[in-house]
Amino acid sequence: MTVSTPFSIALIVITALAFLGLPMGLSMLCGSILYLLLAGQDMGIVAEQFLNGMYSNYIMLAVPLFILAAEIMNSGSLSERLLRWCDAVVGRFRGGLAQVNVLQSIVFAGMSGSAVADAAGSGKMMQHMMTKDGKYTPSYAAALTAVTAVIGPIIPPSIPMVLYALVADTSIGYLFLAGVVPGLLMAGMMMALIAVTARIKNFPVEPPVPLRQLPKMTWQALPVLMMPVVLMVGIYGGITTPTEAAAVAAFYALIVSIVVYRSVNAREFYASLLTSAKTTATIGMLIAGALVFNYVVTVENIPRTISTLLVGWNLDPITFLIIVNIMLLILGCLLEGTTILLVIVPVLIPAAEALGIDMVHFGIVVVVNIMLGLITPPYGMLLFIMTKISGAPMRHLVSDVMPFLIGLLVALIVFTFVPATVLWLPRMFGYAG
Template sequence: MTLASPFSISIVAMTILAFLGLPIGHAMIAGSIVYLWLAGLDMGTVAEQLLNGMYTNYIILAVPLFILAAELMNIGSMTERLLRFCNAIVGRFRGGLAQVNVLQSIIFAGMSGSAIADAAGTGKMMQIMMTADGKYRASYAAALTAATAVIGPIIPPSIPVILFALVSDASIGYLFLGGVIPGLLMAGAQMLIVAWAAKRENFPFEKPTPLREIPGITWRALPTLMMPIVLLGGIYSGATTPTEAAAVAAAYALIISVLLYRSVSFRDFYTSVLASARTSASIGMLIAGALVFNYVVTVENIPESIKVLLQAWDLSPLGFLIMVNILLLLLGCLLEGTTILLVVVPVLLPTAKALGIDMVHFGIVVVVNIMLGLITPPYGLLLFVMTRIAEVPIRDIVRDVMPFLWAMIASLALITLFPDLVLWLPRLLGYQG
């Protein structure tokens, strides 16, 4: 492959279009068309790849359904009741409201599957609660919300895990199970950092919830707390596929918000559907562009070439995983996570399989890396989201998020070194990997 080869020119075209502001999905489609034209291949292949990829992958339907479920939870009072429950459990300790932020992300992770949905939903409410009366610095509250939102796509359900399953053909159900312990490990690391900061900066105590009120608060939050059980119970009992479970999640959120809590108007519902459609269309274009570009990558035999190159380095499975961690953490500073999942990861998969690396373990390692990219400067998307929500300079958020980032990188190292942290739960429920 030379600088004047069709593949090199298509990469240059893609990069230029992306820098000029064209959405990355459109840029990948345009670059792929340039490649097919220069290589003298059938231009109709673009449409064929789009149709085959988008309309024969039943799993992709889960993405817009989980997005809709998260939107419906945010417009109803489900989020508010969840925060009251979390505050009743951990709010009484020093820095209790910061611990509430972590706990609500653990619970909310079992519902939305999206870090952005977590930050934009409960994140807004936590920002208001934490900064009221000057209890916490606005930048610290924003940094903590960004860090806790990372947990969302690691604990099931998870949109990034669904996308990994799409490109790897790994089992979604076992990937979901594999994310539970790593997600809880990262949440535990965050709680330790909060406890350390609470003692160092003398964070305030919250007014403790009387014990006699906790049963009532729990009862009112129970329909919300049951959602992860309904969702994951359907998947692991075999009653639903992950895609069908996503539809159940959206329907459950709608029924609870409208019929039980009576907190959603028709205008709210219309707004949430519209927002879900916009987000789904954006992700859909990325998937479409990646499907076409991955065809180009396959024609050029790039994955096999990289596999041969890495085999020449004689890497061990652990050495390869360390290299993948470094590569993905660096790429996460610059690229959007979905792009990495759909374009970069397929190139690495043949080598991972050749080295005998378990696909569930590899998938969780990849997803954790990509989630950390959301809070890694300079591109970290969650940093920009929280900058808009908190209205504070991004440099202040970056300063306060770094202890959480280092703690989660340490958790990633443990997940990489000890595969059983990922594989124990799937194997407990029948996984043979």
């Protein structure tokens, strides 16, 4: 491939525009359109092919609906009630507030599907609770919130899994099921690490909530706790599709916030709609650019070429997965996760299929890698969010994140080499992979 080919020119344009500060979605659109012009492609026919494909594809509708559900929960009192319940359950142990941070992320993960929504939603409250009276350093509290937010897109529902299902043509339902055990194992690892650290650093013990109050607090938080149950029963009971379940999640969050808790007024609901629309537009532009660029990549036959090359190297599935892990972890330090998911991963999927790797297992490995990129410097979006919320220096935040990051890398190795940890639950529900 020489620099004078249409594809080479398109890559140079995309890279240059991205370095100049143009959003990645627009950069890919500009470069891809330039490729179509230089290659003599009929853009009308290309657009028609995209539209025909999108008419019967409702997967992407789940993305704005899950975003809206998370925004409604953040604007109401759902997050606050959830934190109070978590404090009553695990706050009594040494380092209890740190354990609360993990537990609330597990429950919140079953509602939002977004790591950023998890961190932004409960981040400020957890930061205040943990740093009040100097119980924990601002950097440790912020680091823990960033790390626990990673669980959000692993435990269903999950926006990254929806996008992976789009590019891999894989069942969203089975992907959601496959994320349950890995997400809980990651949370368990965090809790164990906190328990050990609490003994070493003598973390404070919170005044225990009397057990007789626990039933009342559980009843008050029950509408929040039931949301993941409603979603899972709807999807796996055959009542709703995953896309319809996303609409149910948004509607359920709205009803609970307005009717049950009466914590969201018309102005706050409008603000939630506006924020959701802006976030959706950003993601939508990135998806649009990625889809057009993926068309270009397909026309150039790059996925099949890479697949043939890797298969020709006689790689076994484990070696291929090791290479993919290393590559995605490095890219996660530099690129935004959605870009990796929509641009890089589609190129790897044909090779994974040719090597006989299960697409649901591969999806979980990919999503976990991308989530680790959110807490890996220098890009780490969650690190920037929590630095802004906490005011702690980035270097202190990174230092406190590292022990958890090492633990999560160990978990990633387990998921990669022991597919049963990922596929056990889907197979219980009839998955044949």
